[in-house]
Amino acid sequence: MSVKIPEYVAGHGLLKGKSVLITAAAGAGIGFAAAKRAVEEGCRSIVISDIHEGRLNDAVERLKSETGLEQVAGKVCNVAVEDDVQALIGFAEEFCGGVDVLINNAGLGTTKSLIDMEDAEWDKVIDVTLNGTMRMTRQMMRTMKGRGAGVIVNNASVLGWRAQKEQSHYAAAKAGVMALTRCAALEAADFGVRINAVSPSLAVHPMLKKSAPEELLAELEGREAFGRGAEVWEVANVMMFLASDYSSYLTGEIISCSSQRA
Numbered sequence: 001m002s003v004k005i006p007e008y009v010a011g012h013g014l015l016k017g018k019s020v021l022i023t024a025a026a027g028a029g030i031g032f033a034a035a036k037r038a039v040e041e042g043c044r045s046i047v048i049s050d051i052h053e054g055r056l057n058d059a060v061e062r063l064k065s066e067t068g069l070e071q072v073a074g075k076v077c078n079v080a081v082e083d084d085v086q087a088l089i090g091f092a093e094e095f096c097g098g099v100d101v102l103i104n105n106a107g108l109g110t111t112k113s114l115i116d117m118e119d120a121e122w123d124k125v126i127d128v129t130l131n132g133t134m135r136m137t138r139q140m141m142r143t144m145k146g147r148g149a150g151v152i153v154n155n156a157s158v159l160g161w162r163a164q165k166e167q168s169h170y171a172a173a174k175a176g177v178m179a180l181t182r183c184a185a186l187e188a189a190d191f192g193v194r195i196n197a198v199s200p201s202l203a204v205h206p207m208l209k210k211s212a213p214e215e216l217l218a219e220l221e222g223r224e225a226f227g228r229g230a231e232v233w234e235v236a237n238v239m240m241f242l243a244s245d246y247s248s249y250l251t252g253e254i255i256s257c258s259s260q261r262a
């Protein structure tokens with residue numbers, strides 16, 4: 001038996017008047033859900049980004065039509081490329097007249113035992129998931145420092161805390177995202193910027209269902225006390241809390257979005 005999914009709650013104005021930038025937001029997962037949620041929470045403008053141009057264009061149109069907000073723009077960015085990151089933040093700063101909230105959603109995983117791991121596979125997962133989050137955070141901190149305000153929300157994973165076979169690269173990257181969040185938050189506090197992370201266990205969406213074996217998903221759902229994975233918007237809700245003034249006294253924290261048994 002699984003605990004039933006609650007009704008989708010309409011926005012509470014948590015991001016009223018804010019501007020938002022989200023990476024990896026053109027998929028079917030947490031990134032797009034966070035973008036939609038940010039608009040529902042009243043943000044005045046939003047830039048969504050992704051490595052995949054076709055999907056990104058569709059996502060921009062979908063976000064506009066599903067929410068009615070016109071101040072929506074898309075910009076292609078591979079977070080593993082420093083020039084892309086600088087161009088994205090420059091574009092978003094201009095489009096929004098200053099970015100108030102950055103959500104670092106981009107992260108990549110594969111399933112591979114360590115003894116079969118090639119350097120290239122290890123490096124790619126680390127470069128997108130950890131280094132990509134670092135590049136975005138570093139550049140955004142430089143910009144937010146000038147204004148003395150801003151919020152950054154990173155997307156980690158419970159695998160940054162817990163062990164799972166064939167996930168050493170992804171788990172190491174997510175543990176790195178957690179450490180980066182804590183350390184960068186201390187530096188950013190000096191100039192009024194908060195940095196926190198959400199740590200989901202399992203958020204099921206169509207792309208994940210297509211790429212992960214059915215038995216693995218069933219096993220992972222079985223580990224959840226609720227007997228189901230999170231809806232992507234349930235993770236997005238935690239991101240909205242971290243992005244909003246409701247978490248004004250939180251920085252350097254990693255908030256688990258999970259019902260995993262200990």
Ligand SMILES: NC(=O)c1ccc[n+]([C@@H]2O[C@H](COP(=O)([O-])OP(=O)(O)OC[C@H]3O[C@@H](n4cnc5c(N)ncnc54)[C@H](O)[C@@H]3O)[C@@H](O)[C@H]2O)c1
Pocket residue numbers: 023024025026027028029030031032049050051052055077078079080105106107108109128132155156157158199200201202203204205208232
């Ligand atoms: N879904 C889960 O169960 C789960 C659990 C824990 C953590 N997470 C983390 O949540 C984040 C979002 O994952 P999701 O599964 O919800 O999918 P998502 O739809 O939010 O993200 C996938 C998108 O990332 C884009 N992307 C891939 N490489 C990129 C790159 N180098 N630069 C920019 N964009 C890139 C893809 O094109 C795709 O559109 C990831 O960081 C993931 O590690 C997910």
